[in-house]
Amino acid sequence: MTTWCRFQTANRTGYGMVDGDKVTAVDGNPLGDFQPTGATYPLDAVKLLVPVVPPTFYCVGVNYRHHIVEMAKLRNAAPVFPGRPDIGYRANNALIAHDEDIVKPADAGDEFQYEGELVAVIGKRCRNASRDQALDCVFGWTIGNDVSERTWQQSDRTLWRAKNSDTFKPMGPWIVTGLDPNAMQTVIRVNGRETDRFATNDMIFDTADYIAEVSKYCTLEPGDVMWMGTDGLPQNIKPGDSVEIEISGIGVLRNRVVQG
Amino acid sequence: MTTWCRFQTANRTGYGMVDGDKVTAVDGNPLGDFQPTGATYPLDAVKLLVPVVPPTFYCVGVNYRHHIVEMAKLRNAAPVFPGRPDIGYRANNALIAHDEDIVKPADAGDEFQYEGELVAVIGKRCRNASRDQALDCVFGWTIGNDVSERTWQQSDRTLWRAKNSDTFKPMGPWIVTGLDPNAMQTVIRVNGRETDRFATNDMIFDTADYIAEVSKYCTLEPGDVMWMGTDGLPQNIKPGDSVEIEISGIGVLRNRVVQG
Numbered sequence: 317m318t319t320w321c322r323f324q325t326a327n328r329t330g331y332g333m334v335d336g337d338k339v340t341a342v343d344g345n346p347l348g349d350f351q352p353t354g355a356t357y358p359l360d361a362v363k364l365l366v367p368v369v370p371p372t373f374y375c376v377g378v379n380y381r382h383h384i385v386e387m388a389k390l391r392n393a394a395p396v397f398p399g400r401p402d403i404g405y406r407a408n409n410a411l412i413a414h415d416e417d418i419v420k421p422a423d424a425g426d427e428f429q430y431e432g433e434l435v436a437v438i439g440k441r442c443r444n445a446s447r448d449q450a451l452d453c454v455f456g457w458t459i460g461n462d463v464s465e466r467t468w469q470q471s472d473r474t475l476w477r478a479k480n481s482d483t484f485k486p487m488g489p490w491i492v493t494g495l496d497p498n499a500m501q502t503v504i505r506v507n508g509r510e511t512d513r514f515a516t517n518d519m520i521f522d523t524a525d526y527i528a529e530v531s532k533y534c535t536l537e538p539g540d541v542m543w544m545g546t547d548g549l550p551q552n553i554k555p556g557d558s559v560e561i562e563i564s565g566i567g568v569l570r571n572r573v574v575q576g
Numbered sequence: 577m578t579t580w581c582r583f584q585t586a587n588r589t590g591y592g593m594v595d596g597d598k599v600t601a602v603d604g605n606p607l608g609d610f611q612p613t614g615a616t617y618p619l620d621a622v623k624l625l626v627p628v629v630p631p632t633f634y635c636v637g638v639n640y641r642h643h644i645v646e647m648a649k650l651r652n653a654a655p656v657f658p659g660r661p662d663i664g665y666r667a668n669n670a671l672i673a674h675d676e677d678i679v680k681p682a683d684a685g686d687e688f689q690y691e692g693e694l695v696a697v698i699g700k701r702c703r704n705a706s707r708d709q710a711l712d713c714v715f716g717w718t719i720g721n722d723v724s725e726r727t728w729q730q731s732d733r734t735l736w737r738a739k740n741s742d743t744f745k746p747m748g749p750w751i752v753t754g755l756d757p758n759a760m761q762t763v764i765r766v767n768g769r770e771t772d773r774f775a776t777n778d779m780i781f782d783t784a785d786y787i788a789e790v791s792k793y794c795t796l797e798p799g800d801v802m803w804m805g806t807d808g809l810p811q812n813i814k815p816g817d818s819v820e821i822e823i824s825g826i827g828v829l830r831n832r833v834v835q836g
Binding site: 369371372377398400402403404405407408409410421443472473474476477480481482530533534535536537540 | 629631632637658660662663664665667668669670681703732733734736737740741742790793794795796797800
């Protein structure tokens with residue numbers, strides 16, 4: 317189990333290993349070749365960056381039974397469960413790091429919501445992986461907040477501004493290797509108050525299912541990320557709010573909402 | 577007007593300027609800093625690469641009146657014209673260069689089709705561009721083939737394998753700067769026979785409209801690409817076929833279809 321962050325100081329931008337309250341810098345990239353350096357920094361003195369900028373940014377739309385039921389009720393519609401693992405996409409412009417601000421656009425409505433998601437970071441090139449081989453392609457795990465504007469999500473032909481406006485995709489704080497997704501709990505807090513708690517891997521199709529299916533058609537590359545969807549009934553967030561998404565074994569992704 | 581290609585030889589991978597049948601290599605990147613080198617190569621002795629791998633890969637879904645009418649007829653549906661420029665996305669895993677092969681998956685159906693598209697390559701960071709400023713953000717223009725499997729496009733919740741299976745996104749052959757989109761014609765040929773011809777800029781919302789709208793919410797970055805949609809009624813293509821998409825002022829993007 318190693319905790320990898322990407323970080324910035326006055327003199328250095330790159331990857332490091334987090335151990336307690338220290339970061340030990342490496343040259344290179346843990347997804348490829350790297351060499352340890354002697355340099356260490358106090359964790360609270362570095363700025364954490366988005367842990368990886370993906371070549372392709374995959375995201376699962378609907379993947380938890382309870383979430384589908386609750387969201388359908390809000391629309392007075394019958395729940396529709398996915399029959400197969402159809403992956404979707406998000407966009408790199410929207411990525412921000414742990415502790416950076418989610419900017420709520422001036423014309424966004426009240427139904428501006430978080431979605432707490434497990435993120436698989438792909439570690440090696442992968443095509444036609446079996447379900448049994450699939451998790452061997454995963455380098456490690458991080459956390460995503462799939463921030464969503466629900467009126468745009470209903471009105472627009474695509475999810476572009478509903479889910480991909482600048483700052484709508486917090487990801488971090490870092491990547492942790494060697495974890496078991498079955499042992500994880502996701503807990504979401506707004507201004508310190510718990511609003512959701514669910515078993516992270518209680519998915520309709522899990523990460524191995526998605527990697528096996530996607531890699532039948534698409535080559536996964538090192539650094540690609542796959543956001544795995546959310547459970548529960550996300551709540552509205554507004555400027556001034558602080559959103560924390562905690563996944564056991566990984567850590568806490570925290571971002572404040574500000575008015576755009 | 578400059579023609580920029582990305583190319584590979586036994587000793588070199590990088591950008592170059594195309595002039596007639598010669599490529600003059602540069603160090604660096606025309607989208608950022610570059611320095612001329614003395615090295616020239618015969619154009620027919622280099623392998624052309626995808627001219628840019630975008631940080632974000634934007635694509636317009638439906639953007640020509642005639643195409644919408646013809647596609648709706650095939651579905652026995654009324655045509656629905658977009659009320660606003662909602663952008664969509666494609667995925668980098670699917671990109672291939674000029675002269676590389678489109679692999680038709682073994683389980684793809686007969687309705688496996690080309691779509692010939694103008695591609696705008698963004699040259700500078702851009703947020704909140706007015707319509708008047710929008711084309712200043714464009715570095716140059718290239719050609720895309722938005723290869724599509726129509727049964728998957730109808731059956732799957734997203735467009736992931738219908739439009740983003742490996743090799744489904746030929747782009748190239750190169751990027752040409754300083755062109756006027758209003759002066760362009762798109763001509764598509766299958767095995768040398770012309771199957772479509774349309775005024776490239778006869779769009780419902782043009783490139784400036786899309787850049788102005790998208791940049792209200794999303795920061796465009798150098799190297800981002802925006803594929804602008806297709807007109808006409810795309811035809812089926814099958815293994816053995818050669819597809820050429822020609823846009824006047826840019827050149828010809830040619831790819832052969834092979835069986836996967």
